Amino acid sequence: MGSERAEFAPATAHGLRAERKNDHLRLAHGQATAREAGAARSDFDELQFIHHALGGIDSADVELSVEVAGARWPCPLFINGMTGGTDAARGVNRALAAAARETGVPMGCGSVSIALDDPRTAPSFTVIREENPEGIVFANLGADRPAADAVRAVELVGADALQIHLNAVQEIAMTEGSRELGGWRDSLQALIAASPVPVIVKEVGFGLSRRTIDELGALGVHTVDVSGRGGTDFLAIENERRGDDGFAMLAGFGQSTAECLLEAAGREDVTVLASGGIRNPLDAVKCLALGARGVGIAGAFLRVALDGGGPALIDRIEAWQGQLRALLALLGAPDPAALEERDLLVRGRLLEYCGLRGIDASALARRRPPAASLGTQEPGSESGEKT
Numbered sequence: 001m002g003s004e005r006a007e008f009a010p011a012t013a014h015g016l017r018a019e020r021k022n023d024h025l026r027l028a029h030g031q032a033t034a035r036e037a038g039a040a041r042s043d044f045d046e047l048q049f050i051h052h053a054l055g056g057i058d059s060a061d062v063e064l065s066v067e068v069a070g071a072r073w074p075c076p077l078f079i080n081g082m083t084g085g086t087d088a089a090r091g092v093n094r095a096l097a098a099a100a101r102e103t104g105v106p107m108g109c110g111s112v113s114i115a116l117d118d119p120r121t122a123p124s125f126t127v128i129r130e131e132n133p134e135g136i137v138f139a140n141l142g143a144d145r146p147a148a149d150a151v152r153a154v155e156l157v158g159a160d161a162l163q164i165h166l167n168a169v170q171e172i173a174m175t176e177g178s179r180e181l182g183g184w185r186d187s188l189q190a191l192i193a194a195s196p197v198p199v200i201v202k203e204v205g206f207g208l209s210r211r212t213i214d215e216l217g218a219l220g221v222h223t224v225d226v227s228g229r230g231g232t233d234f235l236a237i238e239n240e241r242r243g244d245d246g247f248a249m250l251a252g253f254g255q256s257t258a259e260c261l262l263e264a265a266g267r268e269d270v271t272v273l274a275s276g277g278i279r280n281p282l283d284a285v286k287c288l289a290l291g292a293r294g295v296g297i298a299g300a301f302l303r304v305a306l307d308g309g310g311p312a313l314i315d316r317i318e319a320w321q322g323q324l325r326a327l328l329a330l331l332g333a334p335d336p337a338a339l340e341e342r343d344l345l346v347r348g349r350l351l352e353y354c355g356l357r358g359i360d361a362s363a364l365a366r367r368r369p370p371a372a373s374l375g376t377q378e379p380g381s382e383s384g385e386k387t
């Protein structure tokens with residue numbers, strides 16, 4: 001953010017809630033920096049495309065745009081909801097919004113409830129529209145908020161869609177978190193009914209199970225973001241904020257993004273977005289191949305924005321867009337949906353997960369290969385060996 005680089009000064013005026021927002025930025029930045037420096041395993045590493053050396057197409061023939069929640073996105077990437085509520089958050093949102101404007105990618109913000117409860121913090125959210133008047137922007141609320149907040153949140157941000165987050169694990173790990181999770185279905189339903197724009201229900205890094213997505217579909221939700229384990233870790237963040245080992249016992253709780261997508265694959269009723277631990281465009285392509293329509297990035301882009309400001313994030317997103325196009329050309333996919341026909345091997349712990357959850361991983365390894373149109377036979381393909 002150049003001259004607006006966040007200093008993470010302790011919050012004074014807005015108390016504990018604002019301090020938490022600054023803690024989240026600082027600790028998530030630290031986690032993302034450590035993830036980039038280290039070689040931590042990711043479930044995405046257990047997904048492997050079968051390479052077909054003659055299967056490529058011209059990158060000029062790749063169309064990256066996708067339709068999500070009633071809007072046409074120029075490419076499947078989006079900046080996921082993160083922050084707002086403090087001066088530091090305002091600087092971050094300004095940098096993220098500038099990058100979103102220059103690259104055309106949609107962006108979310110952090111939960112706006114802090115501004116609905118304390119209007120003095122509103123500029124940390126309204127800065128997004130100041131920077132990016134024409135772009136696709138999401139407002140963000142917790143599922144426990146009153147129905148009227150849906151309209152207030154969307155108006156405050158000038159939002160095109162409303163993200164509603166389900167963050168039960170984080171609430172439990174937070175000293176000041178809610179212990180009243182039982183009313184979420186009802187309050188969520190009321191928020192959905194009241195929202196003047198399409199709703200995207202998301203997790204915050206612990207994943208949406210098949211059962212949860214079924215329930216959300218029944219509640220009338222058309223778009224979900226699985227936001228699985230593997231990236232920003234709010235259990236670790238909240239444990240660090242507590243200063244004790246409080247809920248460290250839950251480390252590893254929840255489903256990874258790849259696990260969630262394998263569970264959600266093939267649904268017609270709900271559009272699935274992927275987020276949680278996306279490190280690079282290849283991870284994003286794997287998400288698309290598992291049926292995600294769009295791919296959200298939070299921690300990795302926050303790291304770039306905090307260290308290099310808006311211009312560095314513009315460079316990063318433009319590089320990712322170019323690499324995404326190149327990867328689709330390599331895989332012979334004229335558009336993101338075509339990736340769902342590419343052969344994908346599931347290995348290791350991820351394969352074990354498939355076995356336990358009744359997911360047919362071998363079908364993914366033998367989808368419709370590009371060579372099929374040439375009349376060649378692939379193992380297990382329709383014209384090939386029977387399994």
Ligand code: FNR
Nearest residue numbers: 028080082110111165204227231232276277298299
């Ligand atoms: C978040 N995330 C988040 N999500 C949400 O719905 N409302 C929120 O207020 C926040 N706040 C927030 C703050 C910070 C600093 C970060 C990094 C993230 C969660 C985010 O949208 C995403 O679901 C997870 O971070 C997983 O994605 P990554 O970070 O692994 O790419």
